Each structure stands twice: as C-alpha cells, then as structure tokens.
Ligand code: AMP
C-alpha cells in the first residue's frame with residue numbers, strides 16, 4: 399500500500415472503494431432479507447431501507463476521513479424522523495442494518511472507514527449531510543446509494559455510486575455493481591435472477607482516478623481484492639458494436655436508439671440493464687456504446703447518476719458527451735443543468751456515434 403500513497407487521491411480512492419464495498423454488503427442483505435418477491439406487491443420499502451442504509455454508511459466513512467468535504471446525495475431523512483409507527487419502524491430497521499453491517503477486516507473497517515456509526519440519531523444526521531447544493535468550487539462528493547432501484551428489486555443490475563469532484567472536475571469515481579459477473583466475457587443480461595445476488599462469481603467494483611486509468615476488482619467482504627486495468631473494446635467494424643441502454647423506457651428513448659443502431663449498421667439487440675452498471679460494462683468492453691436519449695424536454699439528469707460512470711469510461715479509453723457533443727458538466731449544482739442526454743463510446747468511434755445520434759434526433 400505504501401507505493402500507492404504517492405498516487406494522487408490514493409486515500410480518497412481507498413476510502414471510496416471500501417465504503418462502496420461495505421454499503422454493497424448492506425444492500426445485498428436488504429435484498430436477501432426484505433426485497434425478494436416484493437416487486438409484485440409494489441412494496442417500495444426495500445429500496446427505501448437499502449437507500450438510506452447505504453447512504454448512511456458511505457457518508458459515515460467520508461465524514462470520518464474528510465470532514466470538510468461537501469456531499470451531494472440523493473436521499474434526505476425526513477421520512478425517517480418523527481414518532482409515527484411507520485417512521486419508527488423504518489428507522490429501527492435501517493439502524494439495525496447500519497449498526498451491524500461491517501467489513502470483515504478490522505484494518506479496513508475500523509482503521510480506514512472509522513468503524514460503526516454511534517447512534518440512530520447520528521445516522522439521521524449523516525444521511526442529512528448529503529444536502530450540498532454542489533457547484534464548481536471545492537471538494538464535493540456525489541453519491542447515489544442505490545442507482546437502478548427497479549433492477550435492485552428484481553435481482554437485476556443496480557449500482558452503489560460515489561464520485562469526488564474537485565472544482566467541478568471529477569477526480570475519483572467508484573461503482574459497486576453487486577450483480578455484474580466478475581468474468582467480463584460472461585453473457586450480459588439485465589436480470590440475473592433472484593438467487594444471483596451475492597452468488598459466487600458476481601459483484602464487481604469499478605474505480606478510476608483522473609489521469610490514472612480505470613480498474614475493476616471482484617467485490618469482497620473485507621479488504622479490497624486484487625484489481626486489474628480495464629479498457630473499452632477496440633472496434634474496427636462499427637456494425638459489430640453493441641449497445642447498452644436503460645430497461646426503463648421512460649429514462650431513454652429506445653425507439654430513437656433502435657434507429658441510431660440501424661443507421662450505424664448494428665444488428666445485435668441492445669443490452670438493457672438498470673443503473674450505472676452500463677458505464678461499467680462499456681468501460682470493460684463487455685458492451686460498447688451507452689446512449690441515454692432524452693424522453694422529455696424538461697428532465698435534468700442528476701449528477702449522482704453519472705459522476706462515477708463518466709470518469710470510469712473516460713479513463714478506460716472512452717469518450718462521454720451529451721447529445722450536443724458537450725462534455726458532461728458537473729459544476730452546475732445537483733443536476734447536469736447544461737447537458738441533454740448521454741453518448742458514451744470508445745474514443746475511436748464516438749464521433750461517428752454522435753453524428754448518427756444527432757441525425758436521428760435532429761439535434762442542432
Ligand atoms: P437507469 O437505471 O439508467 O434507467 O437510470 C436510473 C436513474 O434514472 C434514476 O436514478 C433516476 O434518477 C433517473 N431518472 C428518473 N427519471 C428520468 C427520466 N425521465 N429521464 C432520465 N433519467 C431519469
């Protein structure tokens with residue numbers, strides 16, 4: 399570890415990867431103990447429990463190590479406060495998970511992450527300290543505790559996402575994808591089945607530091623497992639490329655994506671999966687192109703849905719812009735107010751893909 403200390407943001411990276419790994423242990427517990435089979439009953443509480451629990455654990459680690467940093471996180475704790483039966487039960491359930499989810503390695507758990515949260519009240523305060531407005535100055539973490547909630551509920555893809563911006567530039571990105579296969583040549587599919595969560599051979603942590611490349615490593619339960627460098631797939635023939643897109647038709651225009659694929663001569667069906675697992679997948683060459691095509695004129699993308707993925711793809715040799723060709727600008731606050739949609743692809747083919755996107759969507 400001594401040599402890695404000389405890398406820029408070495409400590410931030412270590413803390414972020416371990417915090418994401420610990421939070422992923424919590425979300426997997428929630429899935430096993432609460433979520434399985436709840437989708438048909440339309441019970442959203444597993445998402446709520448997992449979201450709040452993972453947010454509390456990650457912010458605890460950030461506060462312990464970087465007390466002056468700001469945090470932009472998706473959730474706030476109002477729903478958990480108060481004396482009503484629902485709030486009391488929800489708070490107790492989340493507190494029980496937060497109190498008892500630990501990395502199985504004392505150096506990582508206590509030495510790096512700072513150990514357990516002190517009390518249920520401290521947990522609520524931690525959750526609420528993710529209320530930064532974001533912006534272009536200083537150190538700001540962006541956190542999505544469970545990205546892809548629909549995937550999480552059905553035992554499909556979801557991601558625990560954490561990125562650090564410094565003066566508006568993303569410097570560190572980490573994605574925990576508990577249900578992605580460790581083996582990147584395994585066939586990709588959105589749904590891995592309820593029994594796959596926590597199964598052997600699944601669970602990947604992607605990470606990147608700006609200017610230092612991107613890595614993946616198997617997700618573990620203690621200290622970090624060994625990492626390897628990853629890269630987007632070199633593509634000479636665009637027609638052999640494959641698309642990743644959202645499962646939710648409301649999040650990206652799937653009809654538009656099909657027309658773009660046709661224009662590019664791509665015949666393979668797109669791989670649909672929830673969450674920033676899409677960014678991770680193209681960063682390791684398990685897919686090639688990720689399009690997020692706006693379905694509404696007014697929707698503003700949230701920074702926590704893209705911070706980590708954007709850096710990981712760029713550090714893996716990809717290029718990421720919006721549909722107008724601009725880089726994603728994370729310095730505008732909690733949303734990507736100045737961007738529309740996302741076009742992510744290996745650098746060598748990005749321009750061709752963007753051109754097709756603009757022709758089909760008539761962007762100008
Ligand atoms: P995905 O799993 O890639 O479909 O994206 C999940 C994310 O989509 C969620 O975290 C939401 O923040 C975000 N989202 C919600 N509504 C929209 C929308 N209308 N367009 C694009 N993204 C959305």
Ligand code: MG
Nearest residue numbers: 542545546703
């Ligand atoms: Mg999200």
